[in-house]
Amino acid sequence: MKDLMGRAIWDFYHNENPEDLQTETSISELDELPVEYLFRDFEEMNKIxxxxxxxxxxxxxxxxxGAGSHSLYLQNEKNLDVTALDISPKAIEVCKLRGIKNAVAENMLSFPGENYDTILLLMNGTGIFQSLNVIDIYLKKLxxxxxxxxxxxxxxxxILYMYDEDEDGGYFIPAEGxxxxxxxxxHYKGESENPIKWLYLDFNTLQNAAExxxxxxEMVLQDEDSYLAKLTKR
Known part of the structure; x- marks a missing residue:
């Protein structure tokens, strides 16, 4: 893994000629992601x-x-005991430099961890599940x-809205998967990561998999096509 996201976070924090990240998906074109967005404070965050x-x-x-903005707020403003976890070593180094007391570079599935009162997965937190084929592995770990x-x-x-609509209001979606x-x-500074699997879930599909x-x-908040859900043990 080239860890381009981590390199961008590192460059921005150290002011080493950072550039905007570029991202794309199998159904969307190249999009700019300003690295400074990953360093936003609470007032700059969205409703969710x-x-x-x-x-x-x-x-x-x-x-x-990522760069630790959610963890920093919870640690410094709410005085909570927070562990920041990310697969990117460079991002976790920046988390530590920004003052996060507990920051670990580890894949979630191999993280031994302890037991937590709150687990956060934000900025399309379901993305980490990769696909419906392996979602059970992640949910069991959580x-x-x-x-x-x-x-x-x-x-x-x-993301149903991203697919083409026909005259009757239906959508042209892939037959498989x-x-x-x-x-x-x-993409960052002329380099590209290998494609990774990333999962966007409608609420009903998440609910079924979780149950x-x-x-x-529970649906906590809906903002247009995005939502915040709360999962608790049955």
């Missing part, structure tokens, strides 16, 4: 992120922490990391 951070309590695991009365706060977007399963590619793995699912 703000709601999730307000609901976070107890001992927190922030999965896919179940094992969650305290009995804990909560998972996770967001996603129903689930329409939210995409290939996702990151098959011992969770109750």
């Amino acid at each position: 992120e703000q709601k999730a951070l307000k609901l976070a309590k107890g001992k927190v695991l922030d999965i896919g922490a 179940h094992s990391l969650l305290n009995k009365n804990g909560q998972i706060l996770i967001d996603s977007t129903d 689930y329409y939210g399963e995409l290939d996702y590619v990151v 098959n793995n011992g969770f109750k699912t």
